[in-house]
Amino acid sequence: MNTSGIDIAAFITAMLAAGFVAAVPLLLASLGEAVAEKSGSLNLGIEGMMLAGAFFGFLAAYSTGSAVWGTLAGIGTGVVAGLLFAFLTVTLQVDQTLVGIAITILGAGLTAFLYRDIFGRENPSADVALWHVHIPLVQDIPVIGPAVSGQPVLFYVAYLLVPVFAFLLNRTRFGLEVRAVGEHPFAADASGVNVARVRYIAMIIAGGMAGFAGAYLSVTDLRLFQVGMTVGLGFIGLAIAMVGAWNPYRIAITAVAFGLLRSLGNGLQILGVDIRTEFITMLPYIGIMVALVLLAGRTALPSALGVPYVRGRR
């Protein structure tokens, strides 16, 4: 390991900041996915929804010069994609796996086509102003303070959504209905819950969050769009929702752990630690797989996950 010439405190701060920032799109996507899965919908279209949110979010931010409009456009795109998923799987009873894969392929193809068609050979950046929040006292804490403070406002919004989703799922009537519909849709229906309505709303939330995650990448983080820029983050988000057992706090911990493992891997490479690069870059993925294996048998999938509900048919 070679640390000569490196300010270790600043280096660790950068590593922590990179981990926390990398976790944000995963956190947003997996929070939404948790709601969808809890309601019985396995949203394999999450990657396509993220990509679509990233593209339309960037397009709006580029056109208006506003990060707010960009983010709203990304969320709106995700909502539309979520509605499409719900219409096909809930109303038309099409297989969820097929619809999810189709939406992912559609998202990748459509965004590549539109980006090329609109921007041609250009790869422009969106000239948007981002509001960075400096938290008094916190920013003065050595090492960790500068990593947590001074981030764009949506960074904090993402982490604040964790207790909001926990409240939504565990302390509201809607949350109870979501869980009931995902476990026993027939019983929920018998007790007066409109299964289709709940699954529609859950998919609107999931789609909106996936779109938000994509827009966070393209508008807040990078201020640019690249074809295929989500590089599988949606699917990682799906795995994180499962590893986190659909609990928003556990999901947040898993997403942050993934982000930190990734930045730790980068840090180890920079310090010249003598470990094969392939192993270092695999670190976060190995972490997810180990967690999935350790949790196997301890967490039960929602009983009705992936199963279409038809009233009167068991």
Added chain:
Amino acid sequence: MNKSVRFGIAAAALTLSLQVLSLVPAFAQDAELSQIAVVTPGSKTNQGWDQQAADALMAVAEANGLEGVVAENGGYDDITPLLKDLGAGGANLIICHASGYQTVCPEFAAESGIPVAVIENEAAIAEGLVSDIETQAQEVAYLAGMLAAMSTKTGTVGVVVSGEPPTWNFMTVGFAEGVKAANPDAKLLYSVIGEAAYDDAAGAKRVTEQQIAANADVIFGMGDGASFGMLQAIEDHNAANPDSQVHFIDVIGDKEAEHGDALLTSVLFDYSGIYQQMVDDLKAGTFGKQYTMDVKNGGVRLLDLPDDAAQEIKDALEKAEKEIVDGTITVSAVGDAEGLKAKLAELFPQ
């Protein structure tokens, strides 16, 4: 029908089939050249690896009155269906523009008789069917390394790559040797974003930020789409720290128009020369050889240095370029990841 008659028919059919199969390559090469195609793994507008090939192919097609076809975003999996589509569409030459296509394309050529060109696979060369493209970009990367070593104020330069394909590895080693030659005390940081992370702009941004935090003030980035993330990290840093500017050395394409403030130079690839040579060889019936892009034939070169670059640096690079061409300086050609690691450990022991 008795046994001997059946045997005779079968033998005749087998002989006929073998003759037809043996004629396929000759037929393909003799066929009138009307369409040339390139398969790129990524986007044809990424101002990098894919765009340079796509642009060169279209330019050569136009210059020769041929139809040019670019099949972009081919990915890194089996592209056989795509190759079959191109063949069915009338392609007389398919350039397989990724080292990941080294196996599938020669197999397709043998099966279909349509000539292909592969990247960095000398062993696949077959007369009339398969040619190999070698990019000796390590020589220009050596010059880029010298430039980085002579430009750094912190004494630390970084290399960020989106994978470890042979093309990136060749350049990394060349760059490292250039750094060492110009400044033996300089420190070099090396980071891989991920396996085939060519479009991972966000990951590239994070890695670059961490290298900057580790004191690197010149970043040599090989990323394709991911390069935009590296530039974003550098431009954000420069905006927030006017007194400690970081510079970027790009590869393959020219991003000067959009990112001139952060860009120190770029290792430019120009495929048009060898693509033209391939068209000429196909017409002459001499296709099936190795084509090399190097400093000598201008296939690879450095983007013009910024106007404010010190004369001392310009002179040193000019001298080194001449010495590369006349053979006084020999740059190592290391394409495999293990060899690369060994070379970096030898040049920059921890």
